Amino acid sequence: MADLIRIAPGALTIGKPLPWDVFDGDGNILLRQGYVIQTNSQLEQLFERGRFKPRNIEKPGEEVVEAAGNCNPFADYGALLNALESTLEAITSGDPTAQKRLLELSQRLDNACEEAPDATLALIHLYSISPTIHEQILFYGILCHLVARQFGLDNKRASVLGAAALTANLALVPVADQLNASNKVLTDEQRAVIRRHPTRSIEALKAAGITNPLLLRIIAQHHEQADGSGYPNGLSGADILPEAEILALSERYVAMITRRAYRKRMNIAEARKLIATLADGKFRPAIPRALLQVLGDHPPGMLVRLVNNEVGVVTRRAVLARGPFVQAIFDTHGNRYNGTLERDTSMLEYNVRSPEEPEILPSIDVSLLWGFRI
The missing domain is CATH 3.90.105 (Molybdopterin biosynthesis moea protein, domain 2)
Incomplete structure (x- = not known):
């Protein structure tokens, strides 16, 4: 073919x-x-x-039209990554379509978060073991879109934040995978590259004609910290945009649950506890709270063991007094089910006993698990 x-x-x-x-x-x-x-x-x-089979999600110069309710983030995952890579390449090469590509990609990601939030959030937890730099950036975008809504940003500011999440680490793309794969202490030169990346990303965006002042400020500030210990300018408190803090916290969460050559990844329960402590001086308290509300106690894509000893994948977060909902994939004896069975974990017999976070996930037909048909 x-x-x-x-x-x-x-x-x-x-x-x-x-x-x-x-x-x-x-x-x-x-x-x-x-x-x-x-x-x-x-x-x-x-x-x-x-x-x-590549799936093209946009063509510069044409409008992107999405059928309502027809969003399958799993089917689009590869295409989103390809579009992200080509968008960042367009920015660095000064392609005149760069800004349009960025806006369309950010809108596509926002549509996925709006139409299929649980499935889109699951991408982060299913693919977080050893993600590439492009996967990490996509995860930042997903979290920023979801947290922005939870925090209460208006649509315009949330849209700019989404575009900033996709471009803030542009200058790190050539070296990030190499840095993550190294188990050696960073050299002074590598540390300098990391500290300069907000400024260099902004320079590349400006050269490509992308000059939205809010977007550039978010990128410039996304490594500042409320207590004044961040970089590059040591800003503190209200001098830092909330959008910059949302991006910073999204990056931090992805780093926590990601395996690197120099350290093990943190399990999700540990990461949630650490995020809760960041409301004390490092971030506006409402921003860590918003992220924790987005994730829930057991985020979609997480594997869990139930009190009846079944093992399954969280597919939907809790709604009112029900859930979160789990698709059981292994029975009480550890045998694979032929298909899956949905469990409401608010019921005593299906309460979550513990997380299951293996270094190698079991094979899962993700689209079917979330009820999509391709």
């Missing part, structure tokens, strides 16, 4: 869910999105035989 593209080495990782369906050269499906590669031999076979 002409529309299928060969999988490039490095695009897939052992222990990480597939970001899209994988086909053979004739268009027959080999593996569904969400399948977890277990061995090097499986990986090599996929690089040899595997193809994927």
Whole structure:
């Protein structure tokens, strides 16, 4: 099939869910999105035989039209990452379509958060074990869109924040994956690159004709801290935009739950506890509270063990007195269900006993788990 593209080495990782369906050269499906590669031999076979079907989500110069209620974040995940990469490349190369690409991508992400918030939030927790820099940036955008609503930002400011989340780390893109993969102490030169990245990202945006003052201020301030200990200008208190604090906290949460070569990742329960402490001096108290409300006690995409010993995936956050809701994938004896069974964890027999956060996730057909049909 002409529309299928060969999988490039490095695009897939052992222990990480597939970001899209994988086909053979004739268009027959080999593996569904969400399948977890277990061995090097499986990986090599996929690089040899595997193809994927790119999904274009925007064309500069055309309007993006989304059918209401037709948003499947899992099906769009690979396309969102491709669009992010091409958008950042357009900015750095001074492409005249860069601003339009950025606005369309930010709007697409906002639509996903509006139409399918639980599924969109689940992307972060399903793909957070060892994300690439582009995945991390996409996660920042998702969290910023969701937290902005919870915090009460108006639509215009929330939209600018979403665009800032996608571009604030532009200057780190060439080196971020290398830094995350290193288990050595950062050199002075590497630390300088990190500290300069807000300024360099702003310079690249301006050169591409993206000059929205609020967007640039958010980026300039997203490493400042309310107690004055941040950089580059040591701002404090109300001198820091709330949008900048939302972006900073989103980045911090993703870093907490992400594995790096130099440290283990924090489990979600530990990360939530640490976020709760950040209301004391580091951030406006309402911003950590807003993030915790967005996540809930058990965020979508998290694996949990229930009191009846089933293991499942959280698919929906709590609504009023019900939930969160879990799709059970392993029975009480550890055997895989043929399909899934929804459990309301507000019922005593299905209460959450403990988180299950393995370094290698079980294979999950994510679209089906959330009830999407492709």
